[in-house]
Amino acid sequence: MPDIPVSDVDLFADEARIDPYPIYETLRDLGPVVEMSRHGHYALPRYADVRAALMDWKTFSSAKSVFVDETLNAQLEGITLCSDPPDHTMMRSVLGRPLRPDRMRDIAPTIEEEADRIVGKLVAQGRFDVATELAEHLPSTVVSKLVGLGEGHRGKMLEWAAAIWDVQGPANQRFHDAMPQVEEFLGFAQNEAVPGNIDPDGWAAHLYQAADRGELPREKCPVMMLDYVTPSLDTTILGITAMIALFAAHPDQWDLVRADRSLIPHAINESLRMETSVPQFTRVLTEDHEIDGVPLPAGSRVALLYGSANRDGRKYPDPDRFDVTRRPSDHLAFGRGEHVCVGMHLARLEMSALLERLADRVERFEVTDSRPLLNNGLRGLERLEVTVR
Numbered sequence: 171m172p173d174i175p176v177s178d179v180d181l182f183a184d185e186a187r188i189d190p191y192p193i194y195e196t197l198r199d200l201g202p203v204v205e206m207s208r209h210g211h212y213a214l215p216r217y218a219d220v221r222a223a224l225m226d227w228k229t230f231s232s233a234k235s236v237f238v239d240e241t242l243n244a245q246l247e248g249i250t251l252c253s254d255p256p257d258h259t260m261m262r263s264v265l266g267r268p269l270r271p272d273r274m275r276d277i278a279p280t281i282e283e284e285a286d287r288i289v290g291k292l293v294a295q296g297r298f299d300v301a302t303e304l305a306e307h308l309p310s311t312v313v314s315k316l317v318g319l320g321e322g323h324r325g326k327m328l329e330w331a332a333a334i335w336d337v338q339g340p341a342n343q344r345f346h347d348a349m350p351q352v353e354e355f356l357g358f359a360q361n362e363a364v365p366g367n368i369d370p371d372g373w374a375a376h377l378y379q380a381a382d383r384g385e386l387p388r389e390k391c392p393v394m395m396l397d398y399v400t401p402s403l404d405t406t407i408l409g410i411t412a413m414i415a416l417f418a419a420h421p422d423q424w425d426l427v428r429a430d431r432s433l434i435p436h437a438i439n440e441s442l443r444m445e446t447s448v449p450q451f452t453r454v455l456t457e458d459h460e461i462d463g464v465p466l467p468a469g470s471r472v473a474l475l476y477g478s479a480n481r482d483g484r485k486y487p488d489p490d491r492f493d494v495t496r497r498p499s500d501h502l503a504f505g506r507g508e509h510v511c512v513g514m515h516l517a518r519l520e521m522s523a524l525l526e527r528l529a530d531r532v533e534r535f536e537v538t539d540s541r542p543l544l545n546n547g548l549r550g551l552e553r554l555e556v557t558v559r
Contacts, residue, residue, distance in 0.1 A: 174201070174203055174204070174205050174464060175200040175203075175204050176204070176205045176207050177196075177200065177204050177206055177213075178207045179193055179208070180209075181206070181209075181450070182209075182342060182344075184544055187545070187549055188542045188544075190449065190549070194215055194477060194481060198478060198482060198484075202214065202215075202461050209238055210471070211470070211472060211473055212470055212473070213473040213474075213475055214472060214473070214474055214479075216482050216484060217480070217484060217485035218482075218485065219462060220478075221506055223461075224474065224507045225507045227254055227255065227507060227508045228254075229455060229457060230453035230472065231454050232254055232451075232453060232509060233253055233254045234247060234252075235252040235452075236338075236451040237337070237451075237547075238339050238452060238473075239337070239345065242337055242341075249393050249394070249396060250262060250265060250394055250397045251509070254508070258509075261390060264376070264377060264380040264386055265377075265398075268316065268373045269513050269516055270515070271515050274515045274519050277312070277316065277519075278519060281308060281519055281523050282523045284307070284311060284312055285527050288307045289304070289524060289527040289528055289531060292558075293532060293558055296559075297538070297555070297556070297557045297558075298555070298558075299554065299555050300415070300551075300554040300555075300556055301553050302553070304524065305406070305407040305410035308520045308523070308524070309402060309407055309520065310324055310325075310327070313516070313520075314327050314403075317372055317374055317399065317402070318369030318370075318371065319363050319368055319374055319395075320367070320368065326355075326358075327403060328404075329351060330354070330358075330399060331399050332348075332548075333349075333351035333355070334352055334355065334396060334547075335545050335546065335548045336348035337349060337546070338451075339547060340546070342546070344546050345546060348546075355399070356392070356393070359395045359396070363395060364378070365378050373398050374398065377391040377394050378391050397512065402513050402516065404447070405447045405448060405548070406513075406516075406517045408543065408551070409441070409442060409445075409521060409550075411550055412444070412445035412447070412550050413437070413441040413445075413521065414528075414556065415445075416445065416492050418534075418535035418537045419492070419537075421534055421535075424534070426494050427494055427525070427529055428529045428533075431526065431529065434522055434526065435518075435522070436495065436496065436498075436499075437494040438518060438522065438525070439499050439501055440492060440494055440496050440498055441492070442480075442501055442504070443480045443481075443486070443498045443503060444480070444490075444492055446477040446501075446502070447503065447548055447549060448476060448503070448547065449476060449478075449548075450474060450477065451509075452471050452472060452473045452474070453472050453474060454469065454471050455468050455469060455470045476502045476505070477549065479502050480502055532559070533559050534558065535556045536556060536558075536559075537554065537555070537556055538555045539553065540554045
């Protein structure tokens with residue numbers, strides 16, 4: 171039986187959140203499975219193994235939750251993210267209705283119009299913060315309106331979403347600092363975001379309407395709002411910010427996109443591959459299982475390292491090179507299989523709308539200031555100040 175290599179690296183330490191890529195390379199070189207001694211679970215750092223795990227929900231179960239801290243995991247069992255079929259299928263079918271590609275066609279004109287307005291305004295300024303002024307704009311204006319929790323909660327939604335991501339890590343200082351806001355959000359979802367107080371045409375209200383039709387238990391509705399608040403905001407904001415940072419660092423790639431707009435979908439995929447906003451989730455093995463000849467016992471918690479998989483040279487030649495002609499539509503930034511990101515069509519629509527309009531108006535991005543985000547569940551930049559010409 172092969173020995174499983176052990177690493178005591180802390181993937182949630184500040185330096186690992188800022189630049190995890192050398193660590194990922196070390197983990198990939200150690201083997202297909204690495205024991206992460208600090209947090210009491212195993213990790214899969216290579217593309218083929220992460221993808222195979224995502225496609226096999228029966229073996230790699232989400233039902234015991236997908237975070238790191240076992241106490242919190244126990245409390246979250248049964249929410250959409252932390253469930254398996256048939257429960258997961260039932261909740262997802264209701265959640266995903268407003269996010270289907272045909273519904274995206276209905277909201278595309280609104281998103282494109284808003285993208286046109288904000289890009290025009292910011293480019294005229296000549297200098298702006300991509301993270302807060304550009305990337306936050308569509309998710310926090312258009313998307314929060316679609317969710318329909320009310321105007322007063324737009325600012326809070328961003329704070330709540332960041333806090334919910336923070337508790338996905340181990341019980342470190344960030345985790346403890348975030349808990350009061352997570353509890354505030356859950357209280358709001360339970361007691362305030364209820365029919366009568368929310369937009370009757372919004373996505374949140376549709377959950378209750380589906381419950382009234384008998385499509386899901388009513389008690390699932392408050393916690394299912396997590397699925398609209400968390401994934402629709404930070405991940406898209408970080409994805410847009412990372413994309414502009416990559417184009418600022420690689421002006422030759424920006425020239426290619428400006429010259430050929432058919433490259434935009436590939437550029438989005440390549441930037442998601444290069445800078446994966448959600449670096450990992452965990453799963454629990456339902457039975458003894460072998461990964462590339464390495465046996466793991468049933469009950470093992472295994473971290474699927476998406477951020478590492480997307481930079482695996484076994485899958486992508488020259489993986490640290492940003493190349494908009496690469497066409498990596500099989501990247502794992504949105505996951506795969508049963509738990510593939512329910513909002514990915516919306517995220518692509520927002521990213522595409524902004525990129526189209528920036529390509530019309532901007533010749534170069536020059537970074538004047540940036541600051542990394544320090545969050546247990548997310549990775550990216552919380553500030554990216556640029557000048558444009």
